[in-house]
Amino acid sequence: MNRGIFITMEGPEGAGKTTIIHMLGQALQEEGYQVLLTREPGGIPISEQIREVILNKDNTAMDSRTEALLYAAARRQHLVEKVIPALENGTIVLCDRFIDSSLAYQGHARGLDIEEVYNINKFAIGDMMPDATFFFDIKPEEGLRRIQSNGDREVNRLDLEALEFHEKVYEGYQAIINRWKGRFIIIDADRTIEEVFHETKNQLMVALKKQ
Numbered sequence: 001m002n003r004g005i006f007i008t009m010e011g012p013e014g015a016g017k018t019t020i021i022h023m024l025g026q027a028l029q030e031e032g033y034q035v036l037l038t039r040e041p042g043g044i045p046i047s048e049q050i051r052e053v054i055l056n057k058d059n060t061a062m063d064s065r066t067e068a069l070l071y072a073a074a075r076r077q078h079l080v081e082k083v084i085p086a087l088e089n090g091t092i093v094l095c096d097r098f099i100d101s102s103l104a105y106q107g108h109a110r111g112l113d114i115e116e117v118y119n120i121n122k123f124a125i126g127d128m129m130p131d132a133t134f135f136f137d138i139k140p141e142e143g144l145r146r147i148q149s150n151g152d153r154e155v156n157r158l159d160l161e162a163l164e165f166h167e168k169v170y171e172g173y174q175a176i177i178n179r180w181k182g183r184f185i186i187i188d189a190d191r192t193i194e195e196v197f198h199e200t201k202n203q204l205m206v207a208l209k210k211q
């Protein structure tokens with residue numbers, strides 16, 4: 001059996017990627033593809049428990065390195081328990097956030113340094129880098145405006161950071177995209193959900209054909 005394909009979805013808060021992943025999952029399943037939708041931090045019980053610790057609004061004392069290590073630990077467990085077995089089974093894995101979130105949020109925005117955070121993540125993931133990564137491009141101000149007007153969405157510890165932090169996250173993503181140019185597919189997310197979905201689906205089909 002062929003190995004599946006590992007696709008990750010990245011972007012600032014409010015880019016709409018979670019909605020798009022669900023639309024993609026449904027569309028691909030209807031076309032007969034075997035798809036796994038999952039998310040980070042989380043996706044399996046141990047990593048969901050770590051997610052609760054990281055994102056708990058009461059954990060204001062959390063040190064940035066602790067935060068980076070917890071994300072990496074959640075990532076390791078999720079990869080071993082869920083992502084790798086699915087890929088070995090020939091499944092298309094669509095993962096809402098992965099290593100690039102750690103590089104942008106902890107590496108750049110928290111100021112830990114992208115290379116340092118990449119190194120601890122290499123320990124967690126080995127050579128399991130994504131085959132392709134979609135970046136949902138939205139300016140932080142617009143993304144935050146969207147999440148503030150979406151009453152259904154959970155508000156977590158990182159959402160509560162100031163606009164300046166989210167601007168740094170965006171800047172971090174630009175540096176990461178520059179470093180791993182070949183892996184990224186950039187989607188302009190400042191459009192309607194339908195427009196973003198159609199473009200993402202078309203680009204995903206191209207990526208699947210390349211496999």
Ligand code: TMP
Pocket residue numbers: 013039040041071097098099100101102103105106156158159
């Ligand atoms: P989300 O499920 O709303 O995307 O929330 C996850 C939050 O965690 C979001 O604010 C981004 C942040 N995050 C990191 O800071 N580093 C990481 O490695 C990951 C996966 C997420």
